[in-house]
Amino acid sequence: MVNIKDLAKHLNISIGTVSRALNNRPDVNKDTRKKVLQAAADLGYVANQSGRSLRQGTTNAIGFLINTSDANEANSDNFFMGVIDGLQSALAKKHLDLVVLPCSSDEDPEDYLKRMVARRLVDGMIISATHTIDKRITLLVKNKVPFVALGQSDTGSNHPWIDLDFEGVAQVSIDRFVSRGHSRIAIALSHSDLNLGRLFLNSYKASLKRHGIAFDPKLVLKGATNDQGGYEVASQLLEMADRPTAILLVHELMAQGLYRRLAEDDLQAGRDLSIIGFRNSAQARMFSPSLTSFKLSLQDLGVALAEKLLTSMGTIESSEEQIGKIWPMQLVEGESDALIINSNR
Amino acid sequence: MVNIKDLAKHLNISIGTVSRALNNRPDVNKDTRKKVLQAAADLGYVANQSGRSLRQGTTNAIGFLINTSDANEANSDNFFMGVIDGLQSALAKKHLDLVVLPCSSDEDPEDYLKRMVARRLVDGMIISATHTIDKRITLLVKNKVPFVALGQSDTGSNHPWIDLDFEGVAQVSIDRFVSRGHSRIAIALSHSDLNLGRLFLNSYKASLKRHGIAFDPKLVLKGATNDQGGYEVASQLLEMADRPTAILLVHELMAQGLYRRLAEDDLQAGRDLSIIGFRNSAQARMFSPSLTSFKLSLQDLGVALAEKLLTSMGTIESSEEQIGKIWPMQLVEGESDALIINSNR
DNA sequence: CTGAAAGCGCTTACAG
DNA sequence: CTGAAAGCGCTTACAG
Numbered sequence A, B: 001m002v003n004i005k006d007l008a009k010h011l012n013i014s015i016g017t018v019s020r021a022l023n024n025r026p027d028v029n030k031d032t033r034k035k036v037l038q039a040a041a042d043l044g045y046v047a048n049q050s051g052r053s054l055r056q057g058t059t060n061a062i063g064f065l066i067n068t069s070d071a072n073e074a075n076s077d078n079f080f081m082g083v084i085d086g087l088q089s090a091l092a093k094k095h096l097d098l099v100v101l102p103c104s105s106d107e108d109p110e111d112y113l114k115r116m117v118a119r120r121l122v123d124g125m126i127i128s129a130t131h132t133i134d135k136r137i138t139l140l141v142k143n144k145v146p147f148v149a150l151g152q153s154d155t156g157s158n159h160p161w162i163d164l165d166f167e168g169v170a171q172v173s174i175d176r177f178v179s180r181g182h183s184r185i186a187i188a189l190s191h192s193d194l195n196l197g198r199l200f201l202n203s204y205k206a207s208l209k210r211h212g213i214a215f216d217p218k219l220v221l222k223g224a225t226n227d228q229g230g231y232e233v234a235s236q237l238l239e240m241a242d243r244p245t246a247i248l249l250v251h252e253l254m255a256q257g258l259y260r261r262l263a264e265d266d267l268q269a270g271r272d273l274s275i276i277g278f279r280n281s282a283q284a285r286m287f288s289p290s291l292t293s294f295k296l297s298l299q300d301l302g303v304a305l306a307e308k309l310l311t312s313m314g315t316i317e318s319s320e321e322q323i324g325k326i327w328p329m330q331l332v333e334g335e336s337d338a339l340i341i342n343s344n345r
Numbered sequence C, D: 001c002t003g004a005a006a007g008c009g010c011t012t013a014c015a016g
Helices: A004-011 A015-022 A030-045 A049-056 A068-075 A081-091 A109-119 A133-143 A166-179 A196-211 A227-239 A254-264 A298-312 B002-012 B017-022 B031-043 B049-056 B068-073 B079-092 B111-121 B135-142 B166-179 B197-209 B227-239 B254-264 B300-312
Strands: A061-067 A098-103 A124-128 A147-150 A162-163 A185-188 A220-222 A245-247 A274-279 A294-295 A324-329 A330-332 B061-067 B097-103 B126-127 B147-150 B161-164 B185-189 B220-222 B247-248 B274-279 B291-294 B324-327 B331-332
Touching: A004 A015, A004 A030, A015 A030, A015 B061, A015 B126, A015 B161, A015 B274, A049 B049, A061 A081, A061 A109, A061 A166, A061 A196, A061 B002, A068 B031, A068 B079, A081 A098, A081 A298, A081 B097, A098 A109, A098 B079, A109 A124, A109 A133, A109 B097, A109 B161, A124 A133, A124 A298, A124 A330, A147 A298, A162 A196, A162 A298, A166 A185, A166 A245, A166 A294, A166 B185, A185 A196, A185 A227, A220 A227, A227 A245, A227 A254, A245 A254, A254 A274, A298 A324, A324 B185, B002 B017, B002 B031, B017 B031, B061 B079, B061 B111, B079 B097, B079 B300, B097 B111, B111 B135, B126 B135, B126 B300, B135 B147, B147 B300, B161 B166, B166 B197, B166 B274, B166 B291, B185 B197, B185 B227, B220 B227, B227 B254, B247 B254, B254 B274, B300 B324
Parallel strands: A061 A098, A061 A124, A124 A147, A147 A162, A162 A324, A185 A220, A185 A245, A245 A274, A274 A294, B061 B097, B061 B126, B126 B147, B147 B161, B161 B324, B185 B220, B185 B247, B247 B274, B274 B291
Antiparallel strands: A098 B097, A294 A330, B291 B331
16 A cells, blocks of 8 residues: 555655645645646555544544444434435535444443544544433533534533424424314333433423313323334223324334234224324335325435534534524325314214 | 543653553553553543554454445345444454444445545455445455455455355245246346346246246346335236236335235235245334245344454454355245145146 | 653645 | 655554
């Protein structure tokens, strides 16, 4: 592998000039630059990143922190893949490479992050799956690592974040249920203490209140955000004495198990129980009856995350005044919430 | 952020001794080592990776190269997530971190790899989605980067690889179809020139031949390896004059679109058409009628990939004599291939 | 067992 | 516009 010395020797000039030519400094003779670029291409020279990093203190890489355990469960589909593609296209414009840093299920996310930060592998980070109290945020702030959070948190105060509109989704869904006569409305949450669950629940409560419906803690069901969890939630629901007529899911994959459990009792979504899922994912689009859910562009979300991060790194200027952003989601009407309750009975 | 100088000053010893203590060299006084480790923990010192890399020529990181475009399509589910988890647990034992290097859909995979190699970001790589002719393999061999390929290729000759048992799956499937009386058996492939498609097709042909069934090129259908592709394949199939009674899919997600298209004509898998999918993924497990497919442990596959790579890096000893390995998959019987053709008619 | 020093591959003030 | 040199943070022969 050819290094800058080889290249300089080959051209009979100093390594300083080679470096300046390659890094587009203005103070280089046009011809010299041309020769250097040509030689670099010929010999396949690319700067060793360790050398650069050590000297400059930057790595030209951005890390995207994901938990493989979460990914296995809550985000088992291509949620991250879509976001990654958007992130990359935005980062590439600034010659930054994206590396995904998967925290294994064996390891504590905070320890993992600590290691990644100390290694100085990346110049900035995107963290996901934020908790209400999230020590990772404290750590990043303390170490002055630029970052953007995909998800809100009560930790930290002034860092950039983007979060899906969990509150809006809950509100629109409850309004929809109520307008169709429902008053016994359940909600399915995950067992985890991700911040999104709290937001979702709070918005659910507030929306019920607005409609004069009393909050019933028994209608808060919990399960894993996958097929299995949906099945369990459905089982709980079917056993209730005063069975709810509608249910709002924090994750669309739960619908799969829910449908399955309903079918076992010859019940069907949209006919016997109204269901609104969360994201209109590729997988959700396959459900039958079709699932009422909310869509967003993962690509655009990735681009927006990159821009927030680049802004906080001082790489780009942003016209946005807000440090945080709620990412809007659009209702996609399906058949799963077609059931109308006649309130006159 | 504290560096080795700070730590040495704090302890009133030389940086050399600090380094030796931290790196578990034998020639360090027990007490000294203890003090150093304690101080490192107190001050939160972790060696800057750029400094280490520059000196040692290694990064202690392994890269997993994936194409976000492929991931969006062919492997939209958590295939990679499962493999990543296995990779990590095996690599962690050797204090190697895994970084996922996503090649965006905008970029040529070879250019991307070239950049990643030149940057010297990682000590070894796992590449996926191999092509029959795969320039990435040439590049890695030329640059002496240790790697393991997830997928076979005709390129290169002596590099480690692991591949899912596409040939075995095709063979078992065809045998199953034939034993149930089928002789008009179609195969659904992707448009891509991934090597696996060729293996799958060849094994399909060979299996037919073994049963004395002539190969009919018209029965080779092509579509994207997702719902949409399955729908298109089904449409082609339904329009055929002498319609096949069975079809083998190179990817299980195609079944979704296939089922959908069949339903439009009031047809059903396992009753009107026999279908065998490929992998018994979480998503495939949800299909109704249940899809006959083949399962494997993604976690174990990840571990095996890591071990192959570590062996080729000289980090571990392996008892395996073979440089390549076919990863076995186990049949999971479903209802989708229940149709039996009575050959007496 | 420890310290002083070289050097990994770069970039960048500083001279000229 | 170019070259010589310093220095980023480490590890590791080499002395002692």
